[in-house]
Amino acid sequence: MINVWKAAFAFVLVFINIQISFSQSGGRVSGRVVDAATKAPVDYATISIFKAGASSPFNGISTDPKGMFVLTGIPAGIYKITIDFLGFQKRTVDNVVVTAGGNTQLGTVELNASQTTLNTVNVTAKAPIVENKIDKMVYNAANDLTAQGGVAIDVLKKVPQVSVDIDGNVELQGNANIRFLINGKPSSIFGSSLSDALQSIPASQIKSVEVITSPGAKYDATGTGGIINIVLKDSKVQGINGTVNLSAGTRLENGSANLNIRSGNFGAGAFFSGNEQLNSTIYTSNNRTSTNAANNTTTTLLQDGSGTTKRNGYQSGLNFQWDITKHDNLTGSVGFNHFANSNTGLTNQQQLTMGLAGILSNIQSLRNSASSFSAHSTDYSLDYKKTFKKEDRELQILYSSSYGKNTSFYQQQQSYLGGLYPTSASIANNPGKSNETDIAIDYTDPLTKYLTLETGLKTVIENYSSNTNTDSLLANGNYGHNANQTYGFNYSRKVYAGYISGSFSLFNKALEGKTGLRYERTNTSADFPGTNIPGYNTFAPSFLLSHKMKNSQSIKIAYSYRVERPDYGDLNPFYNISDPHNISTGNPNLKPEIGHNYELGYSKGFNSGASFTASLFYRYNTQDIQAFSTYYDTLSIGGTRYNNVTLTQRYNIGSQTGVGANLYGSVPVGKFNFRTNVQLGVRSNSTQGLATVSGFTYRINLNASYEFPKNLIAEVFGNYNSSQKNIQGTRPGFGFYSIAVRKQFWNKMASVGLTTATPFSEFVNQTSTTYGSNFYQSNLRRVPFRSFGISLSYKFGKLEFKKGKDENGQMSVPDPGN
Known part of the structure; x- marks a missing residue:
């Protein structure tokens, strides 16, 4: 079985090499999203790409913890890209030109913070299940x-x-x-x-x-x-907020x-x-059912x-x-x-x-x-993180x-x-x-x-x-x-x-x-x-x-x-x-x-x-x-x-x-x-x-x-x-x-x-x-x-x-x- 997997992995590596050459036929769009004020990366911002004249995106992705994103396999053409995240103003980049096999770099995209209250929040994009x-x-x-x-x-x-x-x-x-x-x-x-x-x-x-x-x-x-x-x-947002959940049922x-x-x-x-x-x-x-061979x-x-x-x-x-x-x-x-x-x-x-x-x-x-069984535990943690220039x-x-x-x-x-044996x-x-x-x-x-x-x-x-x-x-x-x-x-x-x-x-x-x-x-x-x-x-x-x-x-x-x-x-x-x-x-x-x-x-x-x-x-x-x-x-x-x-x-x-x-x-x-x-x-x-x-x-x-x-x-x-x-x-x-x-x-x-x-x-x-x-x-x-x-x-x-x-x-x- 190990040999089978070695052969499979060798096939995958060959397949990857082939795919690298074919993947160049589609264009790529990449960039990085940061907070305009702090220059800190914005994790999980929603990146959407629209065809010309379309009201709905045909592709999209979320930024990683470093604020980076890469859209791949985009057909050659001119597109509109939006960058959106809760608490920031939506940013739109028009006339993004994508060429076959090319890599269009948007560079660093800055988002400006907005101010809102909970009862006016309207989030249209949500993470997939x-x-x-x-x-x-x-x-x-x-x-x-x-x-x-x-x-x-x-x-x-x-x-x-x-x-x-x-x-x-x-x-x-x-x-x-x-x-x-x-x-x-x-x-x-x-x-x-x-x-x-x-x-x-x-x-x-x-x-x-x-x-x-x-x-x-x-x-x-x-x-x-x-x-x-x-x-x-x-929650890491500013202000005071919370949730209350209650449920009742038959079980x-x-x-x-x-x-x-x-x-x-x-x-x-x-x-x-x-x-x-x-x-x-x-x-x-x-x-x-059990058997005892010694005494049949x-x-x-x-x-x-x-x-x-x-x-x-x-x-x-x-x-x-x-x-x-x-x-x-x-x-x-x-x-x-x-x-x-x-x-x-x-x-x-x-x-x-x-x-x-x-x-x-x-x-x-x-x-x-x-x-019966009962368990109690108390957990403590302290985490220090230092970043550098x-x-x-x-x-x-x-x-x-x-x-x-x-x-x-x-x-x-x-x-x-029958009382034959004691309790x-x-x-x-x-x-x-x-x-x-x-x-x-x-x-x-x-x-x-x-x-x-x-x-x-x-x-x-x-x-x-x-x-x-x-x-x-x-x-x-x-x-x-x-x-x-x-x-x-x-x-x-x-x-x-x-x-x-x-x-x-x-x-x-x-x-x-x-x-x-x-x-x-x-x-x-x-x-x-x-x-x-x-x-x-x-x-x-x-x-x-x-x-x-x-x-x-x-x-x-x-x-x-x-x-x-x-x-x-x-x-x-x-x-x-x-x-x-x-x-x-x-x-x-x-x-x-x-x-x-x-x-x-x-x-x-x-x-x-x-x-x-x-x-x-x-x-x-x-x-x-x-x-x-x-x-x-x-x-x-x-x-x-x-x-x-x-x-x-x-x-x-x-x-x-x-x-x-x-x-x-x-x-x-x-x-x-x-x-x-x-x-x-x-x-x-x-x-x-x-x-x-x-x-x-x-x-x-x-x-x-x-x-x-x-x-x-x-x-x-x-x-x-x-x-x-x-x-x-x-x-x-x-x-x-x-x-x-x-x-x-x-x-x-x-x-x-x-x-x-x-x-x-x-x-x-x-x-x-x-x-x-x-x-x-x-x-x-x-x-x-x-x-x-x-x-x-x-x-x-x-x-x-x-x-x-x-x-x-x-x-x-x-x-x-x-």
């Missing part, structure tokens, strides 16, 4: 209608290349080992329970989701699946509020958001019951931005996060054992169980730290019918702490017009601690301390890293690339018995090459070396015995997973506003971390014997290969807009001692919206994730659809929306299987998914784009944001 950039894909969640009133999980279901199952487990290009960030920074909240953390962030707080499938050397090497960065909403309620204040060179913001998932009852049916017996375990689940969470935070001087900027933030879930259940159980002589035993029991030279120093506290709890009691029960608490501190220094220097150097150093210090306290039911009916199931666990990991990276461009930026090497030294210590993890070195190269062709086409190839270090949930040796027949625990001896990611991508934009993106990917992981289930007739844990048990634990099981394709398209038709995303792939797992298992999987979704008169818009979204084979069975498929409408009023300062998900079906049925050398298990879950909801949003405040003065008396304007 999905943007393809050289090293990442951006999903602009602020324009996502059906996710309104939902949570981060609902937004991620819409993001190309990302798949989410019904329990909130996320995969990127078929890989679940993803590095999640908030505003580009880590948070200990993700290491506790990723699914719960993502279900505690309201969608109304999310500005965009950045998907980085082939991270460069500047990024941590962590995450074999890549990086997903959740960017929360903020979920949430609310959020933002307040931003900026005067001159200083700004501050605060936000609070919270949500609660109302009680929902899940019905389960489990059937497991077969045991069948039937479990039939229901459980009630409830979730809640909140986030809040403060931040500030201070432009100390023209070249010195300081930003800081503190955030508070919390989420919790609780489950109670009642299960009827029958354990039937058959031998050569017939029925040996028939044990019937009733299990009452309860479990030389354009784009930059020094950045970042300190961030995250402190987390979490608690797991379970209790269970099994009562046997058994246990209660366990598992409080824990986690801390991650990052210190990073990054330096960027444009050595030439076509070559930029980046280098930096970083230290990551992580500490985890966990304590387990267990009480067991005694013969006298009281609970007593179980010393054999009481223990502590401390884990420390330090990562020291350095990198060097270069960005280059050739042929008038028709060919752009990034290449780099990152080195990381990891030292690990743990005080759990039998745990010994030696230190190791990681050399992580990365490479990306992008070619812009005529007719708004581009093609890119990329490679990145990644590692997946186990997190708190993977390592914690706490035994969850809320179901004594199905026990799970962590593994302190896990080694890091190693990943090699290859990607080939193509994108094209059309004059109509339509776009198409296709990517092929190949991933090869060694020391692959996956959950594995083992059946035991009898399992001893801390001196207590449990019968007829499946133990699930994470291991470095072998290697995994993933090959697939992702297709995304967006087509506007009048007031309609259609978007679709299709992901196809084959995943193979090779495990020592077991046969290689390969499974085909696919994900497809369709989004359609229509804009009615008077600021009314409606949207329909449907999604289906197929079932898939894994190393021990099958993972269930998952399908749903949702409908939403939104009405804006009061000059778009307020809106009201209605949403519904699967309105004609109360439950989603999921069937999964698990098997091993001596057992086979099937499981049916009926998960409630139907919901109805209403959401309200209100914007307030005055937005003034007037200029302040820095300490040198120079005029300055903060970068406008959403």
Whole structure:
């Protein structure tokens, strides 16, 4: 397979060379947009090009963070170009002459600031839902209608290349080992329970989701699946402004509020958001058959019951931005996060054992169980950025730290019918702490017009601690301390890293690339018995090459070396015995997973506003971390014997290969807009001692919206994730659809929306299987998914784009944001 990809890359390089020669037939228009007062670059300004006499543009682009833009593949002719951005007066450049194969340079275009208030803002241009950039894909969640009133999980279901199952487990290009960030920074909240953390962030707080499938050397090497960065909403405009969002529904309620204040060179913001998932009852049916060759017996375990689940969470935070001087900027933030879930259940159980002589035993029991999990984290960050007289030279120093506290709890009691066996029960608490501190220094220097150097150093210090306290039911009916199931666990990991990276461009930026090497030294210590993890070195190269062709086409190839270090949930040796027949625990001896990611991508934009993106990917992981289930007739844990048990634990099981394709398209038709995303792939797992298992999987979704008169818009979204084979069975498929409408009023300062998900079906049925050398298990879950909801949003405040003065008396304007 590696040889196939080498051949494919060689073909792409030849193709690029051919395309460079053909791309000269279309003309190019380039330039740079700056603030007329401060000469600072204007990021995200809208560049539109019009044919002679036309009232609508036939092509366009947004400026990059340096204010630069390049329009390619423009037929020879005379055109009009407009430059527009919120808070600035629109600039028009007439009689722009474009020649075949030529490069028309507009030079530096200056925009003059305007002054307006919120209730008179009229923005006609908006960012597309999905943007393809050289090293990442951006999903602009602020324009996502059906996710309104939902949570981060609902937004991620819409993001190309990302798949989410019904329990909130996320995969990127078929890989679940993803590095999640908030505003580009880590948070200990993700290491506790990723699914719960993502279900505690309201969608109304999310500005965009950045998907980085082939991270460069500047990024941590962590995450074999890549990086997903959740960017929360903020505002950097002058004045006082904010938003309030409320939603209520049959399954979920949430609310959020933002307040931003900026005067001159200083700004501050605060936000609070919270949500609660109302009680929902899940019905389960489990059937497991196991064999014991030693005594020629077969045991069948039937479990039939229901459980009630409830979730809640909140986030809040403060931040500030201070432009100390023209070249010195300081930003800081503190955030508070919390989420919790609780489950109670009642299960009827029958354990039937058959031998050569017939029925040996028939044990019937009733299990009452309860479990809960809660997590709190506090995140701090301080970021200093210094620019220089030389354009784009930059020094950045970042300190961030995250402190987390979490608690797991379970209790269970099994009562046997007929009084043949005594009642058994246990209660366990598992409080824990986690801390991650990052210190990073990054330096960027444009050595030439076509070559930029980046280098930096970083230290990551992580500490985890966990304590387990267990009480067991005694013969006298009281609970007593179980010393054999009481223990502590401390884990420390330090990562020291350095990198060097270069960005280059050739042929008038028709060919752009990034290449780099990152080195990381990891030292690990743990005080759990039998745990010994030696230190190791990681050399992580990365490479990306992008070619812009005529007719708004581009093609890119990329490679990145990644590692997946186990997190708190993977390592914690706490035994969850809320179901004594199905026990799970962590593994302190896990080694890091190693990943090699290859990607080939193509994108094209059309004059109509339509776009198409296709990517092929190949991933090869060694020391692959996956959950594995083992059946035991009898399992001893801390001196207590449990019968007829499946133990699930994470291991470095072998290697995994993933090959697939992702297709995304967006087509506007009048007031309609259609978007679709299709992901196809084959995943193979090779495990020592077991046969290689390969499974085909696919994900497809369709989004359609229509804009009615008077600021009314409606949207329909449907999604289906197929079932898939894994190393021990099958993972269930998952399908749903949702409908939403939104009405804006009061000059778009307020809106009201209605949403519904699967309105004609109360439950989603999921069937999964698990098997091993001596057992086979099937499981049916009926998960409630139907919901109805209403959401309200209100914007307030005055937005003034007037200029302040820095300490040198120079005029300055903060970068406008959403």
